Amino acid sequence: MNTQIRKSLNRYHMISKKDFATSGSIQQTAWLCLAMLATVGCSDFEASFSISENTRSLAAEAQNGTGESPGVIALTEEKFGNPQSLKAWTKLPVNWGGTSVSVAAVGSDGDAGTSGESAEVETADATETPESGDNKVTLQVPDESISLPNTVSSLLVSSGESAGQSVAVTSWDASTGEAILATKLVLSAGDQCTLDAGKGLQEGRVLYMRHCSHCHGTAGDGNGPTAQYLNPRPRDYRHGVFKFTSTNDMSRASRNDLTRVLRYGIPGTYMPSFLLMEDDELEAIVEYVRFLAMRGEFERKLVVELSSDYSKDAMVSRIEGGETRDEIVEELAEFLELDMPESVDYVGNDLQEIWTAAETEEARVIPTVARVPDTAESRRRGRELYLSKTLNCADCHGIDGAGNGPQTMAFEKNPITNEKYNEPGLHDVWDNLNQPRNLQAGIFRGGRRPIDIFCRVYSGIKGSRMPSFKNTPHEDIWHIVNYVLSLPFESDPGATGSLASSEVAGGAEAGD
Amino acid sequence: MNLSTLLIWFLRLLSTGLALYELVVGPLVNSVLADVSLPLLSDQVAGTKWFALIFAVTTWASSEKRFWALFFWYWPLVALWACVIAPGNNWWFPSEPLSRAGHQIDGLFYMILIIVAVTFIGTEFALGYALWKSAVRGKDDKVWFSHGSHRLEIVWTIVPAFILVFISMAQLDVVADIRVLNRFPDEVQSGPVAEVMARQFEWRIRYPKPGTELMTTPQPGDLYYVNELHIAATVPTMVNLRTQDVQHSFFVPRMRVKQDAVPGLIIPIWFDAEKAGEYELLCTELCGWGHYKMKARIIAETPQQVSEYLTGLQADQEEDGVADEE
Numbered sequence: 088m089n090t091q092i093r094k095s096l097n098r099y100h101m102i103s104k105k106d107f108a109t110s111g112s113i114q115q116t117a118w119l120c121l122a123m124l125a126t127v128g129c130s131d132f133e134a135s136f137s138i139s140e141n142t143r144s145l146a147a148e149a150q151n152g153t154g155e156s157p158g159v160i161a162l163t164e165e166k167f168g169n170p171q172s173l174k175a176w177t178k179l180p181v182n183w184g185g186t187s188v189s190v191a192a193v194g195s196d197g198d199a200g201t202s203g204e205s206a207e208v209e210t211a212d213a214t215e216t217p218e219s220g221d222n223k224v225t226l227q228v229p230d231e232s233i234s235l236p237n238t239v240s241s242l243l244v245s246s247g248e249s250a251g252q253s254v255a256v257t258s259w260d261a262s263t264g265e266a267i268l269a270t271k272l273v274l275s276a277g278d279q280c281t282l283d284a285g286k287g288l289q290e291g292r293v294l295y296m297r298h299c300s301h302c303h304g305t306a307g308d309g310n311g312p313t314a315q316y317l318n319p320r321p322r323d324y325r326h327g328v329f330k331f332t333s334t335n336d337m338s339r340a341s342r343n344d345l346t347r348v349l350r351y352g353i354p355g356t357y358m359p360s361f362l363l364m365e366d367d368e369l370e371a372i373v374e375y376v377r378f379l380a381m382r383g384e385f386e387r388k389l390v391v392e393l394s395s396d397y398s399k400d401a402m403v404s405r406i407e408g409g410e411t412r413d414e415i416v417e418e419l420a421e422f423l424e425l426d427m428p429e430s431v432d433y434v435g436n437d438l439q440e441i442w443t444a445a446e447t448e449e450a451r452v453i454p455t456v457a458r459v460p461d462t463a464e465s466r467r468r469g470r471e472l473y474l475s476k477t478l479n480c481a482d483c484h485g486i487d488g489a490g491n492g493p494q495t496m497a498f499e500k501n502p503i504t505n506e507k508y509n510e511p512g513l514h515d516v517w518d519n520l521n522q523p524r525n526l527q528a529g530i531f532r533g534g535r536r537p538i539d540i541f542c543r544v545y546s547g548i549k550g551s552r553m554p555s556f557k558n559t560p561h562e563d564i565w566h567i568v569n570y571v572l573s574l575p576f577e578s579d580p581g582a583t584g585s586l587a588s589s590e591v592a593g594g595a596e597a598g599d
Numbered sequence: 600m601n602l603s604t605l606l607i608w609f610l611r612l613l614s615t616g617l618a619l620y621e622l623v624v625g626p627l628v629n630s631v632l633a634d635v636s637l638p639l640l641s642d643q644v645a646g647t648k649w650f651a652l653i654f655a656v657t658t659w660a661s662s663e664k665r666f667w668a669l670f671f672w673y674w675p676l677v678a679l680w681a682c683v684i685a686p687g688n689n690w691w692f693p694s695e696p697l698s699r700a701g702h703q704i705d706g707l708f709y710m711i712l713i714i715v716a717v718t719f720i721g722t723e724f725a726l727g728y729a730l731w732k733s734a735v736r737g738k739d740d741k742v743w744f745s746h747g748s749h750r751l752e753i754v755w756t757i758v759p760a761f762i763l764v765f766i767s768m769a770q771l772d773v774v775a776d777i778r779v780l781n782r783f784p785d786e787v788q789s790g791p792v793a794e795v796m797a798r799q800f801e802w803r804i805r806y807p808k809p810g811t812e813l814m815t816t817p818q819p820g821d822l823y824y825v826n827e828l829h830i831a832a833t834v835p836t837m838v839n840l841r842t843q844d845v846q847h848s849f850f851v852p853r854m855r856v857k858q859d860a861v862p863g864l865i866i867p868i869w870f871d872a873e874k875a876g877e878y879e880l881l882c883t884e885l886c887g888w889g890h891y892k893m894k895a896r897i898i899a900e901t902p903q904q905v906s907e908y909l910t911g912l913q914a915d916q917e918e919d920g921v922a923d924e925e
Contacts, residue, residue, distance in 0.1 A: 298892075301888075313888050313889075316888070333920075351825055352801055352825055354803065354825075357799065357800075357889075359799075359800045359801040359889060359892055359893075360801045360825040360826045362825060362826040362827060362895075363826060363894055363895070363896060452920065453920055453921065454919065454920055454921050456921070457919055457921040458917075458919035458921070529817050535823060535916065536915065536916055536917070536918045536919075537917065537918065537919045537920075538918050538919050538920030541919070541920060542920075565919075573819070575817065576817075576818070576819050
């Protein structure tokens with residue numbers, strides 16, 4: 088018995104000896120794995136702006152450029168950068184952030200009024216870098232209401248001899264406005280500069296990536312990792328279109344509109360409220376969202392310039408028509424070289440114009456008459472208009488406002504491909520199936536204030552099939568608003584005798 | 600050298616180092632060098648240096664066997680000391696309780712803590728005693744076998760049973776005060792001031808039209824807001840808790856209010872804020888990928904301010920976008 092055990096032990100021992108080399112390599116592998124595990128996640132995470140489906144529909148040469156001339160992808164990157172290194176196309180009406188200042192004095196002789204202590208610090212600097220006296224500038228804010236930031240890392244010169252140059256700031260004194268620049272710049276008193284230009288956009292990016300990108304995607308394409316679980320889908324900003332705005336039907340969304348959506352969320356959707364964020368955080372996010380929207384629009388509009396002649400489909404049909412691929416590419420190269428810069432300018436100007444216009448008072452929907460008192464008579468008139476042939480709200484929203492009108496059963500044509508959709512119902516510009524709002528539910532995505540409903544009717548819901556009724560007299564729109572706001576409380580909304588029930592509801596409310 | 604010896608040496612060096620640093624080097628450096636301020640554990644937690652000293656002395660002053668016996672006696676001392684200083688350091692709770700129920704709940708917590716601490720210290724001392732006895736026994740002493748003691752087993756079954764029954768009785772009143780509708784304070788018997796509707800991932804608030812009562816279904820004139828609830832400070836407030844989708848949980852840490860929101864149920868809850876100010880409202884039921892976003896604030900202010908707030912909210916909700924001519 089004992090010998091048997093010893094034998095088996097010996098055998099085991101032998102085997103393990105024989106396998107020693109192998110086990111050594113296993114150990115090595117284990118250490119290697121451990122080392123790899125320890126360093127995983129240490130590498131820098133590189134985000135990128137995804138290339139849109141639209142751009143993908145172009146021929147490869149149009150996407151990537153030919154020879155020296157950049158294609159759509161490179162042009163977009165040139166103007167907007169990538170998430171790691173954003174670019175400010177200063178033509179665009181984005182608040183890039185930073186503090187505007189002007190040069191008060193240049194060189195070390197400009198510190199007449201400074202205290203002894205700061206002068207001492209300055210001489211200490213001077214002994215370390217002999218040239219710092221030349222690199223020193225004193226900056227001042229245009230008026231007293233703005234204060235200088237506590238930390239500064241860069242200076243962008245916007246006027247004077249060095250206009251357009253950016254330089255790192257190595258030392259900064261917020262109390263005196265004295266900055267030591269990393270390299271010497273030709274500056275003279277009165278030159279306009281920006282401290283930490285683009286800081287606002289960078290902060291917006293950080294907040295956006297943290298709070299928004301998991302649904303709306305890095306590029307604002309509405310396709311982040313959590314987007315697939317959501318219905319309705321998160322907004323794809325790249326059309327530049329936002330649904331709920333207080334601007335008129337042809338205008339883009341204003342900063343206020345975006346801030347409202349951030350602050351109060353969109354009830355009935357997955358867009359939550361970010362009420363607890365600080366105002367400056369919301370501001371930064373709004374600017375970044377606008378930046379992404381403009382970037383997306385820019386890309387789309389460049390594609391439009393090219394798609395009729397140089398999309399993959401167009402190439403196929405042109406080749407069928409007898410042209411050779413080389414000929415077309417040559418033509419494209421010429422177009423990219425000669426016409427594209429002009430198109431880029433044009434698109435940029437267009438973006439500048441429409442996004443600037445959205446902020447103006449002219450773009451804002453302001454009813455010419457105050458809200459009509461919410462009486463039973465007004466609601467009755469609202470219902471008449473709601474059912475009328477001219478406005479035809481019931482066609483989509485249903486005669487009782489339940490969002491089940493006949494249009495929801497019709498097969499629509501895709502306005503771009505001109506083909507019928509596979510499923511019946513209304514589609515928005517993002518090709519998502521939209522349910523017309525059930526007005527009985529009491530959930531109003533764009534807000535429940537009378538002015539919100541007024542804007543929805545007046546301007547329509549952008550991107551969706553809800554059209555603008557801007558030609559309807561404002562008084563009539565108020566009647567509709569009164570009717571719509573009363574719908575959640577109607578006991579029998581579709582009944583012809585709804586007048587009586589709304590009278591009862593109105594009476595009971597007044598009685599309270 | 601076996602593992603035990605190795606461990607003892609490690610503990611010796613560690614505790615001696617710590618004790619030297621806390622008692623001698625740290626204070627000395629801090630007092631001699633004006634611009635150096637070494638962080639001392641004793642500054643954070645009172646008494647740390649003395650425990651470090653006791654531990655260090657123990658590691659040097661005893662044989663290996665006795666050391667392990669003392670080691671088991673050492674920890675109940677630390678536990679006792681921790682229990683005593685913990686409330687003053689806010690180790691158990693995020694803040695002192697700021698509501699009526701909060702005081703009751705904290706009272707229960709401390710009662711249970713005392714029971715648990717006494718039990719823990721007692722059993723640890725007994726364990727240390729057993730170890731000590733065998734550590735000091737001579738090499739030639741006979742081993743003593745025990746077949747157990749029925750009497751002792753009965754005692755240690757019945758005593759904890761009594762303790763458990765006592766705890767369950769003691770908490771009944773507190774739970775009833777928080778949960779049972781007809782034991783709610785008189786001030787909230789008039790009804791809820793708002794409905795708190797949890798949804799992924801926000802808190803939607805519905806107040807009744809000023810001057811009316813809250814109904815379970817929305818009424819014309821109801822006021823809506825999101826992620827911010829205004830209540831009157833110092834007086835108890837009742838709200839109806841609901842959820843629109845999945846299960847959520849209403850948690851106000853400083854008021855010690857925690858109640859699940861269950862789909863299909865309207866759950867009345869009451870709470871009071873002892874001080875005016877802002878209170879954090881969190882969701883404490885993992886409700887989906889955006890759970891972390893589900894954060895709101897409760898603002899406790901004077902009844903006057905609450906009614907002003909509601910008037911403002913009402914005006915905003917009736918906004919028609921036309922500037923008043925007057």
